[in-house]
Amino acid sequence: MKLAYQYKLLPTHEQRCRMERWLDMLRHQYNYLLADRFDWYEMNRCHINACPLVCSIAEPREQPEYYGQKRSLVALKAEREWYQDIHADVLQDMVKRVDLAFSRFIKGDSSGKRSGKPRFKGKNRYRTFAYQRVKPACILGNRIELPKLLKIKFIQHRPVPDGFTIKRAIVTFKSDGWYVTLTLLDVSVPDNPAIDIEPTEANSIGVDVGLEYFAACSDGTMVKPPKFYRQSEEKLAKLQSKREHRKKGSTAYRKLNHRIAKLHQKIARGRKQWHFELAGELVDRAEVIFVENLKVSNLAKRNQPKQDKEGKFLPNGQSAKSGLNKSFADAGIAGFLNEILPYKAARAGRLVVKVNPAGTSQHCAMCLNKVPKELSDRWHDCACGASMPRDLNSGILIKKVGLGVRLTQKRESGNSRRRSPRCTS
Template sequence: MSRWLEMLRHQYNWLLADRFDWWEMNRCPINACPLVASIAEPREQPNYYSQKRSLVPLKGERPWYKEIHSQVLQDMVKRVNLAFERFTKGDSSGKRSGKPRFKGQHRYRTFTFPQASHEWIEGNRIRLPKIGVVKFICHRPLPEGFALKTVAVSLKADGWYVTFSLEDQSVPELPLPEVVPTEANSLGVDAGLEYFIACSDGTTKTPPQFYRQAEKKLAKLQAKRELRPKGSKARRKLNAKIAKLHQRIARQRRQWHFETAGELVDKADVIFVEDLQVANMIRRCKPKLGEGGEFLPNGQAAKSGLNKSFADAGIAGFLNEVLPYKAAKAGRWVVKVNPAGTSQHCAMCLSRVPKELSDRWHDCPHCRASMPRDVNSAVLIKKVGLGHRLTLKREGRKTGEARPLRLTA
């Protein structure tokens, strides 16, 4: 199986390079070519079907590829096509991904049999075509009545995993019930670092910081690894220990996210969260240049610790994946609202109360409201999510007079 992954990785990189070669040489229309351009021989654009047909001569030139199942090779071509299509055209919503990268060593970790059958499974053993019978740990029995669609074999830090995809067309898709959000059945949630979640009912939960807890152990292993020569057996063993530690941290965080999402789902029918762009929040600071052209301090050294805390908390994965999944499974709604103004205004009197990032407590000079900053934001997120046409008074930039600001979901 390791040999299969390595051969699939090589062919994946070759097909991706073929796509890039055509993209750089032939993508320009004939009436809009640049004045300076390399002259390339015109050829048809490689696509999924042409690259899949290239597998036949590949097996003739390189006979060792015959030992890989044909459908596994075709699925590899499908992965190349999907990665390149997302880069050039985007997904169903029009959002484009970054430029696909070539797979380095040990970076191609999964191969898939797209047409599987229940006959492959016999108790705790599975018969994989061209591989043979493999014993596996079945942590729960496969339900009856479902058709086995695909089987994916993955290499992770602690061993090999097999993933089954099941389908039962007789099971209807149950739509989420229509719920009208009210003051009683809704909950506002503010996500952050001091409190991982702060709810509009006043409850908070601090992040466990799994990575910070394992940081010393991780640093010792990495320092010990650097003392070993590259390519040595000792270095490979230390790399395996480091990978297992990272995997353990990720699984701890994932488990904690699911437990936290379950607690929120039990509290309300509608959960309002901020539509945060975490990728923009952890972006590097822009460099500052002095008069002589030298670089000035821009605060990136301090922000690097903040970025590490964001990555350790996993806010984006929780808000975009775990919480919507748990809510949909329980028949609840997760609604994202505009985060503008939710941290700089009072949730009680709606007056503007400017705060720096280091100010972690909200004290309103107008209505004397006093509470944690994140709890104040959670209450305001709930009000914005309920659709109230809130009038937030703030000072104008030029005249200094108070003018209304409307926030809507």
């Protein structure tokens, strides 16, 4: 099992200057190696019989690849002696980052999804370097020993768990200082332990995640989102407005940039902390947690443009949708459902089950009849007598769907309209 613990470093002035110099040198070499790959790709990406006769034919050379660029580090240290100050593992990790960024652009990841074209790193855009190997006993009291950086004081707010070995260290520069992330490994604990829990009415809970109520549980609990970004939006706008009146590159401009970055960091940390606390409460409440299998990126897409017969663009509601998209980003629904909640559940031996979200907001949780509602309708009223908030109705229905209730819809013969669904369990 792998864990990642992050601690704040308290380096001396000399150590800070050395790490900043490392980042700058690594950034320059990263850009050079990436440019070398782009140069070869532009000259050799098409076959010789497909090239136009008017183009200049480049001299054939070996394609830049991971191991070839790693071997070039020997010549780099000989030509530029100041690169000898950087640890070998840190330099090799930089080459690996170049290979990973370019490979995802050309071939895609394991699922075939390609990333965008890698960008060259500008100043302050390269903020991390990694040691692929560190001593298992690198923590000595309140100091951590990193190769060539010697002992650095750090805040050990939690100890390394028994049985885990330190395998890797990543040093990151953030807006409020330096941090180290330690990768811990315990081979005796499986990465994905099998959790065999049979969902029942008593040991399960359904959770509907939204914007009005971040979590509406089937047991009646309703949790409103704190809206960390919305609370700081006015302060953030004032800082950004002040920055626009400063000369770009000046000391005042850089200081305001730093204040804006620290405010963004505070917002993100508050949101993440609240997500972990809420996930802990849900895990303590039930052994099986049913949630919707949402793809939040689809919910936050831009509206399609509308045109009349003459080709003139018409209002498409994107102005209102932009505020909704900002609320989606502020809530952090995707990170909570896909990362934090499954992580907390796995650590506690609980089970998170994703169910099909189709129909969970358009049916009654009591009689299972269809009750059409618009997005603006926030209250559920049914002919069977059920009356409750819309999100609470969805939470109850999510639990029923997770326990086996199916919502089926059949079309009328010869008609494209949908008939009221027949719900079977």
